[in-house]
Amino acid sequence: MMLKRILFIKKFNINLKDFCLLFVIFFLLQTSNLISQEITANVLVSNKNKTISENIKISGVEAKNDSIFFLLNEILTINYVKFNNKNIKFYIDTTQNEENQKIYYLISEKPIKLSDTLSFNINGKFINFNDSIKNNFETNGNIVSDYGIFRANCSAAWHPLIIKNHNITDVYTKKYNYNLSIKSDKDCYIQIADKKPVKQQTTINNYTGKIMLLIGKYKWNKIDNNIFINIDKNKQTEIQQYTSNIKNYYDSLMGIPINNNFVFIRLKTHDINNWAFFNYPQIVYIDNQRNKWKDDMGLISHEIAHYYFGNIYIPKSNLHWFYSESFTEYLSFKYQIHSKQMQTLKKKYHTLKLVKLFNLFYIYKVNGYSIEFINLKYVNDKYKLTEVQVYNFSPFQLLGIEHEIGEEKMVKFIKTVFSNISNDKDGYITMLKSLKQVGVDEKTIHKIEKKYFFKLKLRKYKFVKKYF
């Protein structure tokens, strides 16, 4: 028995890396009409000295009580904060923690009005990863340089992200209005949003969205409004074709057209567990030697599906990662089935089988990953959802729901459930309620729960094989 376990673990170690595609996303701009915060920034980045310094002004912040919170990347140090040109005290909140970011609060004697200005003077030193200093833990929540290309993602909090009502999730879905002036070393290109890169110095005015700074030496090309950075010519044509087919399919299925174009960026790094992340409109591929672009279709169809989940539909729920990542991956599955290119879907189906087998032997953790099937009914905290659950099990559960109720009702269900989960603490119950709302009868709802949500029953997913 023991020997068997060891053999299984060994086999799994090899397979897990291939089967568990981890697509990391960061939340996109929200399309609501909320008054956006105005961010005016002067940023100086030296790739040579590995330093960043920022002068940032933020207005459009409203705080009725006298303290406000903000997130800032941990590599950055605040020299001072001013409230309408007067120094104001700020503190690090040691009771809360966010990955790669610190939470600060500042205390103002007066309430903060929309017209008031908060000014920040900030600097920091970043790491330049390369073959001798390896970036083994890639995250879009970092400000780093990898092989000479610096990047600072909005979600990495390269500028202060003001938290309202103590709700950190809101920070990542918020849109900002930017006026930026960026400077860098002589030989560097600067890419801001979907604009053409400029050498050494660039400005952007009145840009609403999210901004990832990209600074360094790289190849740049534009085809039909899609931008390709550090991607070779043949691959560009391929991605261009995928993108247009995927957009067309999603348009007709979801009834909501994707009018936007994308920036495809290839970043070289060492971490073997990450594949891609999306910081609208940038889709970033992690080139870690292992990916070798072999799952392009699954990867692009996943990231483009985030146009809906995380952008049009905001996953405000205790089942946050289910509503953002599992729905996104479900849509990617749909495209793969439609286009009859099911490489990723097939791999994940095999993972499902493998995990079931492991669970039969009471093995719930492999290589540090939790592979235990989770009943969503009992998840009260978004961090309880594991990556394997979110990317490998739950997209199949959603295929299962569709299998029972049909595609038309499924699309209605998606629209309904996302309009119901606003700040939801009981995302599972809301899912059941939403099914009822679109006309699924009690008996079918109970059947769905029993077949797909209470336990991992492989035989219930036999219908998936028919697609192969």
Ligand SMILES: [Zn+2]
């Ligand atoms: Zn994703």
